[in-house]
Amino acid sequence: MDTTTLRNSLNPIKRLKEEFVSNLTGSSMIEIAALSTIIPILVLLRHSFNSSNVIGMSLRAVLDHTAANASLKKSDGLVIRSKSLKRYLAAIAVDFLIIVIPTLLFFTVLADWSCLCAILLVLLLLLLIAAKGMLNHSPTRESGNQSLRANISSFRVVVMITTCLCILAVDFRIFPRRYAKTETYGTSLMDLGVGSFVLANSLVSRQARNVSSTIYSSDNYFWCRLSRYQYWLIYGLNTYLLSNQRGSDIISQNKEGLFSIFGYWSIYLIGVQLGNSLFFGKNSSATLGSKRRARIIVWILALFFWMTTLLLDSYVERVSRRMCNLAYVTLVLAQNLQVLAILMLSGYVAGNETSVLEEALNSNLLAAFLLANLLTGLVNLSVDTLSTSSITALLILLVYAFILSIAMGLANFNGIRLKFW
Template sequence: MAADYKSLHEAFVSNHEGTSLVEIACVVSTAPLGVLLRSCLIGVFCSFRFSIDFCTLILPVFLCFTVLADHAFAVCVSMALLSASLLATLTQSKHSAPTTHDYLCTSSSGKNSFISHFRAYVNVAAAISILAVDFSIFPRRFCKAETFGTGLMDIGVGAFVVANGMVAPEARGKWPSSSTLYQKSHLVLQSVISTLPLWLLGFARLLVTKSVDYHEHVSEYGVHWNFFFTLAIVKIFSTIILCIVSPKLSWLLALLLGTGYQYMLTKQGLQDVILHGMNGTDSRHGIFDANREGIFSSFGYLAIYFASVQLGKFFLFKRTKLKQWIVVLCVLIAADVCFWILLHFTQIHVDPVSRRIANLPYVIWMMAYNLQLLPCFLLVDLLISALIHRGVLPYSNSDEHCLLEAMNRNGLFYFLLVNLLTGLINMSMSTLFATSLQAVMVMLAYLVLLSVVTVTLHSKRIYLKVW
């Protein structure tokens, strides 16, 4: 890769200030709306399952991330109106329906589809953004903010940490209430072993990017650090800490870590160290100074992880009636409002959001953002259940064959394939100079290939798992 093109590419993805929180919220709303639209169509066009899945679950998100970014609200309204029209048509053919009381008192299936949908969309959003950012069709305001700010891509690693924390063994109750030193050592060893694929992927990415002189955004994590190392570190250190402190106190750990880390940032000069190096000259000498963003931001991601474990414990508490999930929905909405208010307060009186250092406002933003999206998926899930109960939508096991379910089954492999294809595409063409049509065609081919491979593995029951 020519040095001048590499420099041009690095400049293309650097020094951005982000966009508004409202725009991000609008853009990501296509995800739950896509799930609803799919459910309305899949019963009628079941023979075209893959096409329906791709056109409702992937395509709207891709369009709102790129060429229709300025019209995201119109896309969301169109999807909602189309779903409503389809449901109205289906409802007209039904003559009788159970009462609302009957529906609320029916037994819950016990399967939290909304969590699965949320986790799958974390992968979808990452897959689209990682490659689209290298094309001009991706708005620069959606790129990661250089230091302070809220870009669409700033959600990435934080959302992955939330998605993993919610279904971690600690959240699912698969954690010993009391254990000996030997058992605790075994838990830590298991944690280290489970992260080996992440370490391998992290070092593989490091070796490849250095050997082919691939473009890098150094201020994102550092010279050698990357996304995979952050996930591995968070997993290992969270296990060590939870061997000392009960998972029941995950909320307290999140609070102490988040506020303690912010105190060190603002009162003890740690923020200047992260932004400008140990000697204040932006030097990158030595392993520690070269990777200071990745190392120190892990404290913020640990706080997010512990908060997510507490959230997962709340979600995975056994509920036998659908009306109990209505209560969960109300609690989530109330909690989300509180987090948005807290975010507004901290941005004024503490610091703006910074994904680069994963400060307290970033931790709060990640919880506010994810607590905004999760109730949307839950609401759609409850609505679909109600429509099935009333006979408007046919009951089926279509979720088992859903593209999102396939992604969840092979989340790590999916993300690995995303990184491999992104690298191959960038090395085979000059993405910066691609026309809008070329960019859209390449992106669609890339997303279709990802979906086909994922669905094929799922149909053959081939699954790869880290934790």
């Protein structure tokens, strides 16, 4: 009996888990686009039910109120918070019901109906927009630059919600295998996780706010290097990176991670450029016109990158997360800009106030990610996820998501903001 056979026989659960995540080919881009439509629309639907109707006065309204009344800034704010804890938790619960639970269901039991549900939600969103138009509502000047940044915050929260749900759901059989990370080439929901995280943070990075930084202002800087990297991939580097043969040197042992830096660095630079030019640079201002301009540009870019991805995937090289090739970079940009573009329609939906859960998560994004990983580890140590029934798995995921939501809500309600830098 050789060493590998002996190891597999001694640890069958580990072997089953390795087989569970091996040889996966991903899903279609249409399904990815459908999921990227569903989640931001759920957030907009929550915005249409004004949070202040649930908690009496939202946290942001409380802060604005106390700031306007300096004499009550310390005492009044604390009193209002302490008296409205039940309403605040009720608002978190409503946000959980409207945003988190449907998202979790679309990642699991409703996965086969994602395209149909996306179409229905788009129609519902259009009805809401039309209803607001019939009521003669229109975006005001207060929804200028502040609202643009609120859209980015909502986008980052959507990325975090998706990430936190997937990192545990992927361990259960209820989570479709086509959504898990692919082996070599292919497109999946989890393949986009790291790229989305990089882009979401680059949009609000210090470099995006620094208009004088020349290295990030060159439009050709990242594309030239990314094109050169793609050229290397086509002419032999891809064979080396996807090969199972590894040498003893540090480069060979970490070849995918080292070379994929070219792709992820390009995503970061593009995000910095977009954040600077659309949201923080000298061309952006707190006017209604600037928001309309930004919205149009984001929609055009989203469509452009989707078309570019289809062409690259068909005629140059298929999307590959492991190599972070050009097609993967454009797919990350297309998918994330689509989410951001939909969220930027918030001005056309009545009652477009940020939900309490969004405010809570946005205040502690890193803490939410760390807590999600901690809870995921505890679940995996306590439960044999592969043999768990679908009903039990769904229940575990719901409890996990609820604990995460409540924890972040309580932290935000008590003014706790965890930062590690």
